[in-house]
Amino acid sequence: xxxxxxxxxxxxxxxxxxxxxxTKATMEKIRMILDxxxxxxxxxxxxxxxxxxxxxxxxxxxxxxxPDEFSGIEIETYPRGAAEDGGILDRIMGRRDGSKLTVIGPxxxxxxxxxxxxxxxxxxxx
Amino acid sequence: xxxxxxxxxxxxxxxxxxxxxxTPKRIGIYGPPxxxxxxAPDEEVVLADGTTARIESVFNDxxxxxxxxTDVSDEPHEEWIPVEQSDVRxxxxxxDLRPTTGEVTHVFRQRYAGPLYTVKTETGRTVxxxxxxxxxxxxxxxxxxxxxxxxxxxxxxxxxxxxxxQPGVLTDGGTRTTVAPAMEDAAVTGWxxxxxxxVEHYSGYIYDxxxxxxxxxxxxxxxxxxxxxxxxxxxxxWTGDEIGAESHVPHETREATRKENVEIKRNGSSxxxxxxDTPGVTTKVDYEEFLEFDIEEDDAIARSRExxxxxxxxxxxxxxxxxGVIYVLDSAQDPFTQVNTMLIGIIESRELPVLIFANKxxxxxxxxxxxxxxxxxxxTVPLSALEGDNMDEVxxxxxxxxx
Numbered sequence: 001x002x003x004x005x006x007x008x009x010x011x012x013x014x015x016x017x018x019x020x021x022x023t024k025a026t027m028e029k030i031r032m033i034l035d036x037x038x039x040x041x042x043x044x045x046x047x048x049x050x051x052x053x054x055x056x057x058x059x060x061x062x063x064x065x066x067p068d069e070f071s072g073i074e075i076e077t078y079p080r081g082a083a084e085d086g087g088i089l090d091r092i093m094g095r096r097d098g099s100k101l102t103v104i105g106p107x108x109x110x111x112x113x114x115x116x117x118x119x120x121x122x123x124x125x126x
Numbered sequence: 127x128x129x130x131x132x133x134x135x136x137x138x139x140x141x142x143x144x145x146x147x148x149t150p151k152r153i154g155i156y157g158p159p160x161x162x163x164x165x166a167p168d169e170e171v172v173l174a175d176g177t178t179a180r181i182e183s184v185f186n187d188x189x190x191x192x193x194x195x196t197d198v199s200d201e202p203h204e205e206w207i208p209v210e211q212s213d214v215r216x217x218x219x220x221x222d223l224r225p226t227t228g229e230v231t232h233v234f235r236q237r238y239a240g241p242l243y244t245v246k247t248e249t250g251r252t253v254x255x256x257x258x259x260x261x262x263x264x265x266x267x268x269x270x271x272x273x274x275x276x277x278x279x280x281x282x283x284x285x286x287x288x289x290x291x292q293p294g295v296l297t298d299g300g301t302r303t304t305v306a307p308a309m310e311d312a313a314v315t316g317w318x319x320x321x322x323x324x325v326e327h328y329s330g331y332i333y334d335x336x337x338x339x340x341x342x343x344x345x346x347x348x349x350x351x352x353x354x355x356x357x358x359x360x361x362x363x364w365t366g367d368e369i370g371a372e373s374h375v376p377h378e379t380r381e382a383t384r385k386e387n388v389e390i391k392r393n394g395s396s397x398x399x400x401x402x403d404t405p406g407v408t409t410k411v412d413y414e415e416f417l418e419f420d421i422e423e424d425d426a427i428a429r430s431r432e433x434x435x436x437x438x439x440x441x442x443x444x445x446x447x448x449x450g451v452i453y454v455l456d457s458a459q460d461p462f463t464q465v466n467t468m469l470i471g472i473i474e475s476r477e478l479p480v481l482i483f484a485n486k487x488x489x490x491x492x493x494x495x496x497x498x499x500x501x502x503x504x505x506t507v508p509l510s511a512l513e514g515d516n517m518d519e520v521x522x523x524x525x526x527x528x529x
Binding site: 056065077117 | 407408409410411412413427430434435437438441442444445460462463464467468471472474475476
């Protein structure tokens with residue numbers, strides 16, 4: 001897929017809806033994300049991951065880093081509790097801390113330019 | 127939000143105390159790690175009265191002379207002993223490299239197995255220290271492991287410079303240190319060049335002192351060394367790349383290490399915790415970063431592999447085996463990084479007690495308020511691990527949160 005993408009001289013973006021992720025188990029979500037990133041794609045999650053899933057994503061990413069092949073991921077979400085303040089009720093009710101748009105890409109292709117509570121600027125290179 | 131978090135935190139703390147067993151809580155240190163900075167037990171240090179004493183004896187004498195002496199006869203763990211009753215002063219250097227004296231506020235002992243560096247100068251001065259122990263080199267400090275042949279290190283001559291106290295020379299009732307008139311106009315006595323550095327494996331105790339205000343003391347041979355920061359004692363390092371920033375190799379610590387039974391004494395009681403010092407968490411590791419530090423490619427690849435395993439291990443500790451977290455941030459850096467966002471979120475989701483340490487407040491561009499604003503739901507404690515600033519609050523907070 002990467003070769004096909006490069007042949008078109010562009011970067012593929014996978015926008016994954018919350019609905020599509022909703023029924024997946026944690027490892028299925030991580031596999032879907034990392035498979036896309038390994039192919040050189042930028043993966044955008046409509047509703048992001050839970051903290052536990054983020055923790056496992058880091059762990060699995062580390063296990064897949066390989067010299068000259070894969071140096072890891074760049075991931076961006078808004079800081080917790082800054083862009084939205086509805087997390088308290090969620091926490092009291094045992095739900096995850098709100099859903100947040102999340103962008104994940106290969107570390108050598110996605111570069112964060114600026115990040116604050118409400119704005120993230122990133123550069124995608126081929 | 128702060129109220130709810132506070133209530134939840136308080137409940138958690140009370141519950142922890144109620145159901146605490148004999149096993150110390152495991153406190154994870156998440157942030158840039160490093161290593162301890164200490165002297166071998168037979169190294170001599172110069173005292174303010176001009177005499178010298180083995181650092182081991184200084185430690186033992188101070189422990190024995192405190193009102194509530196701690197039995198350290200066979201304790202294997204690290205110990206920080208606050209010096210409350212004893213009045214011990216040592217020759218020290220001010221930031222402008224002028225000699226003065228400083229009060230010893232803590233003594234430290236740690237059981238250690240690893241390399242010791244014997245640093246010898248052109249004039250024959252020698253000292254045995256742990257790899258991280260900093261020497262005064264110009265206006266900054268260089269750890270032993272980064273010293274280079276012929277590099278100049280600060281020395282003072284203990285014999286003529288620090289004779290027995292003379293009237294008006296030393297202290298005024300123990301509350302204020304004055305500079306000896308004869309020393310006021312003198313810069314650091316001199317510089318001596320490194321002639322050799324030998325490395326040996328050592329297993330046994332190593333010792334250190336904390337010196338108020340000036341943070342340096344002098345070895346029996348006149349070599350000036352920086353004291354260890356309090357934070358360094360309880361977690362391998364929070365000073366990160368402050369010392370020798372230009373030569374700091376990323377991911378220098380690549381595996382989570384655990385220190386058991388670290389005992390912190392506060393207000394007549396003690397708190398014993400296990401500390402898990404973790405590598406800096408990241409989402410990417412590129413072995414080519416190491417190549418920029420003159421590391422061979424094979425070694426760089428091996429280091430990157432160890433680094434990835436270390437980060438994975440750190441995440442596993444966080445999910446499975448940590449009872450509380452000290453999250454260390456560089457107050458001179460932007461706190462709004464993705465790793466900080468995710469890790470604080472992960473810690474919160476596990477409802478672990480967390481203290482945020484805003485380190486490096488000694489830097490000009492330090493901004494503690496920026497950290498407090500980024501994570502208003504958590505207690506932020508400003509400190510300088512390098513300079514030892516605000517360590518009393520650091521220890522008070524550790525005792526309160528994790529005791």
